[in-house]
Amino acid sequence: MRSAVELAPNGSRAAIRLRPVPRYEPPFDDEATPQVWTSSRQLTLEWPADGSAASPPATMEPPVVAGASGDAKLAVRRFVRLCVEVLNGFRPAAHLRRLALPSHAAEVVAQGLAGARRAADLRRTRQATARRPPVAVIKVVLCEPRAGAVEAAVTLVTGDRTWAMAFRLELHQQTWAATALLVI
Template structure:
């Protein structure tokens, strides 16, 4: 069996030869062992534990995660979409009940209903009678996860020339994200 392929030259070009690939490729940069750069000028800060005034060794702290988890972001997206549909009149405010903690479901639904009424009043006060009123749209969503299993969100909304906001908190209860608080400003 031949390991090379040769093509006959058809002019001024040389013959093409394909050679087999080596069995092992060189390691990637992230696979190479890191090199330690020792310096004679580097100051060693090895504090003895029994010296008074020496700092205590650091305790193992839980890892800090930047931003919110993917599950929290997905739950926020679903809840914001549901709220916007309620505010635009595509859904009744009672649909917020299934996404709320049972203890606070009445307050969440009441806030959604008040927000939908406010949007309706804004549309009537605008004086323009159009076939399609200006829908409520999301301008910005800001969220943080202060602890695992809880996410707090502020959403900036716009309808027509009016800008307003909603704030809510979602918590993870029995493997599902539920709203505990909803405030429409």
Template sequence: MASGASPDAKLAVRRFVSSCVEVLNGYRPAAHLRRLAQPREAGMVVAQGLVGAQRVAEARRRSKLPVKARRTSPVAVVRSSLCEPRPGAVEAAVVLMAGDRTWAMALRLEQHGEAWLATTMRLI
């Protein structure tokens, strides 16, 4: 498996992760991930976004942080690691933080024409 990723693949991952973070923070509905996914996998990608947003909201409710800190600590990307196992496919592991919780997201994007579309996305 080749390490690293092409500039196009890196940009595609950055854009996809940015959209996912907006979903997790409640700034955009999970359904917006549908257009960023392969049609046959879109339902799973949207479902993972919805479940992730619910998990983040629940973690905020249960947090021991003061109420104000819970509301003002959005999900943020801490670091990411990418590899391009073949041209036109990129896989990434992303570390996210929300308040006092750390999350991981794994994803795969594949290039179709000019578009990079998600085939898999899991929030762990």
């Protein structure tokens, strides 16, 4: 029996090939089953059976669950892709309006426009002969603090500059809409 580090039968190649790790990490989703965050030291409320005390509320708040739902991940991916297209100059910043809650749309579009202007300034400062580097996503970290709301932090890179973008999406009438966007 051969070990994994021995040479292959023809003697010219190793049995195991090592490949370099990509420069980005995938989103955090290594927990196959969501875990409910509870404490063993948390006090439980015992309600009397005779009804003398106030009864518990009829609608209980759902427990906080680790990780984000698949629907939230899809909405984040869609929003990030649209923001990157705006930052690269392939879309106008006004296209962010349709993915934002109407009461917050002006702020979301203004942040997208400011980020697009900054990216355009970076492209203009480079030499005319140099290829303009697009804004690319390095890492996306997201969490769902409550059902129907997801917050994400995105690391972006263009050339030798690293940026950050943070946003919040909320579920309104079965549609994910942005309520906040910040490009740093």
